Structure formats: structure tokens, C-alpha cells
Amino acid sequence: MRNENTAWQLEDFVDSLVVELDKTRETLAVKAINKPLSYTVKEMALDLNIFPSYDGDNVRFITAQPGQQGASKVSIQLGSITDQQVRATSKLPGVKGDIKLDQIKIDKSAKKELRKLGVNSADDLKQIEQKNVDLQKVTDGDIDYTAIANQIQKSKRDQNPPRLSVRYFPSKGRIWQWIRSSSQWQW
Amino acid sequence: MPGIDEAFLPFQQIVEKMVAFTGEIYDRDAGVRSRIYKCVIESPVELDVVRNDQGALQIGSTPPLYRVETTFLPAFHRMMVTVEIPEAEHEE
Numbered sequence: 001m002r003n004e005n006t007a008w009q010l011e012d013f014v015d016s017l018v019v020e021l022d023k024t025r026e027t028l029a030v031k032a033i034n035k036p037l038s039y040t041v042k043e044m045a046l047d048l049n050i051f052p053s054y055d056g057d058n059v060r061f062i063t064a065q066p067g068q069q070g071a072s073k074v075s076i077q078l079g080s081i082t083d084q085q086v087r088a089t090s091k092l093p094g095v096k097g098d099i100k101l102d103q104i105k106i107d108k109s110a111k112k113e114l115r116k117l118g119v120n121s122a123d124d125l126k127q128i129e130q131k132n133v134d135l136q137k138v139t140d141g142d143i144d145y146t147a148i149a150n151q152i153q154k155s156k157r158d159q160n161p162p163r164l165s166v167r168y169f170p171s172k173g174r175i176w177q178w179i180r181s182s183s184q185w186q187w
Numbered sequence: 188m189p190g191i192d193e194a195f196l197p198f199q200q201i202v203e204k205m206v207a208f209t210g211e212i213y214d215r216d217a218g219v220r221s222r223i224y225k226c227v228i229e230s231p232v233e234l235d236v237v238r239n240d241q242g243a244l245q246i247g248s249t250p251p252l253y254r255v256e257t258t259f260l261p262a263f264h265r266m267m268v269t270v271e272i273p274e275a276e277h278e279e
Contacts, residue, residue, distance in 0.1 A: 006238050013236070016244040020198040027203055039206045039226070039270035047265040048234070063234050067259030 007053065007060040014076065017046070021078065044078040057112065097156070098123040104151045110143045122152045195235040195247030205230075206270045225271040231263035 024041055032038040049064040049071035064071040099122040101111050117138065119125055125148070128135060136145060191197065196204075210223040235247035251263060 005234075005236050006244070008236060008244050012244045013246070016246050017198065020246060021202070023199040024202045027199070028206070039210065039272055041202060041206070041268060042225075042271050043267075043269035044202075045267040049262050049264055063236055063264070064262035066261040068262060071262065 005063045007062040009058055009060055042080050046076045048074045050074050099152055099155045104155055106148050106151050113139050113143055191237060191245050191247030192235045195249045198246045198248050201248045202268055205268060227269045229267045232266045233261050234264055
């Protein structure tokens with residue numbers, strides 16, 4: 001037997017586990033069409049023997065190999081939740097015009113600090129701002145929010161840059177420009 | 188890039204195979220019919236966690252492969268799956 005277990009982040013592992021369980025649910029749903037008394041997976045739990053490591057940015061785990069002693073334990077429990085619960089606890093993905101942190105050119109440590117606070121996009125920052133939370137205080141003033149705001153504005157402009165059309169009206173002897181963002185002709 | 192070890196199955200298949208039972212107990216003579224509407228399966232499992240070509244994590248799993256005691260034993264993790272017949276169906 002080959003022993004090439006890969007180190008993983010918890011997020012990756014849970015994502016893969018959920019994908020596998022979704023496939024199981026789909027298969028069981030198909031089976032239930034002809035066989036109504038079929039089972040569905042209600043809960044799932046895994047106790048993993050792992051060795052954690054921290055590289056300064058991320059905590060990674062690797063599952064214990066045969067014969068290895070002294071492993072730590074991670075317990076993962078997945079339960080079923082209703083559509084209503086999903087709607088109540090999840091943010092709509094891909095809000096139109098939203099900008100991900102990865103699309104903004106800001107300091108790596110600032111990104112990391114924001115992610116710790118659950119901020120992954122410009123829309124997340126906006127939601128916090130609307131609740132009058134002073135992120136400067138929460139992060140001990142480590143982050144330059146003016147720079148981030150400027151970068152967000154820049155990214156928005158890059159996504160939807162003003163387009164210019166140029167026309168020359170001989171009778172008026174002027175060059176007119178159609179500025180998309182203001183939707184009017186100017187000279 | 189490595190795939191899951193051939194001795195292991197994708198996690199999905201392990202769960203599917205675990206819940207592939209009828210769940211109906213029928214005794215014609217006694218005139219009794221019972222249904223298992225909920226089942227909790229707890230088992231030690233071996234895991235093989237690898238990344239595929241697309242960089243996605245693949246979880247291979249198998250119940251313990253060998254029962255013979257050897258100088259060192261595989262690492263056994265523990266899995267618990269709760270399956271049930273949807274409430275509306277078992278109340279019919």
C-alpha cells in the first residue's frame with residue numbers, strides 16, 4: 001500500500017467531504033424514485049488522527065500514517081440543515097459588482113487580517129461599515145483602510161471604466177465626448 | 188499526480204455501500220412487518236488523502252483492510268454515519 005497522504009487545510013478537507021456527501025445524497029435520491037423506502041444521510045461524523053503544522057500563515061493537517069503514535073484528534077460533525085436555515089445563515093454568493101479581496105492590490109498582511117475577521121470582499125466591508133463598527137480599533141490600527149477604500153474604488157473603475165466616444169461637429173467647431181459614466185455629451 | 192490508492196474507495200462509495208440495506212423485517216407467519224427507520228453506523232476507517240490533477244483534495248476510505256496483528260498497525264480513524272428514512276415516508 002502506498003503512503004502519500006497529503007497535508008491539507010481544514011477548509012479543503014471539509015469541502016471535499018461535503019462534495020462526496022452531496023454525491024451520496026444524489027445517488028440515494030435517484031434510488032428512492034423506484035425504491036421509496038430508501039435511506040438518506042442525516043448526520044456524519046469523522047474523528048481523525050492527525051498531525052498539525054503551522055507555517056506562519058496556515059494550519060495544515062496530515063493524517064497519521066501506519067505505526068505513528070501521538071497524533072492529535074480532530075472531530076468533524078456534519079448535520080443536515082433545512083433550506084430555510086441555509087438561507088438564514090448564508091450570504092448570497094457573487095453579489096453583482098462585488099469585489100473579492102483577491103482582486104484588490106493590498107498588503108498581504110492586511111488581507112490576512114481582514115480574512116480573520118470574516119471579510120472576503122468589498123461587500124463584506126460595506127456591511128461592517130453600515131453597522132458602524134470601527135475596524136481600525138478591532139485590528140489595533142494595523143490596517144490602512146484609506147488605502148483599501150482607494151483600491152476598491154480603483155477596482156470598481158477597472159471593472160466598469162468610462163468609455164469615450166469622440167465626435168466632431170463642424171458647425172460648432174468643437175469636439176464632443178460621450179462620457180458613459182455621466183451619460184452625457186460634454187466638450 | 189497520484190490518485191487514491193486502489194485499496195481505497197472514494198468516500199461517497201463507502202457511505203453508499205454502508206447504507207445499501209433493505210431495512211424491512213417481515214415475518215409472514217407471525218404477520219409482523221417492521222421497518223428500520225434510523226440506523227447509526229460507527230466504524231474505524233483507514234484514510235488516503237491525496238490531491239488530484241486539478242488540485243482538489245480526494246478522500247479515499249476503507250474499513251480496516253487486515254485483521255492480523257502486525258508490528259505496527261494502520262492508523263484507524265473513526266467514522267459515524269446516521270442514516271434514516273425521511274419522516275414523511277416511515278409514517279405512511
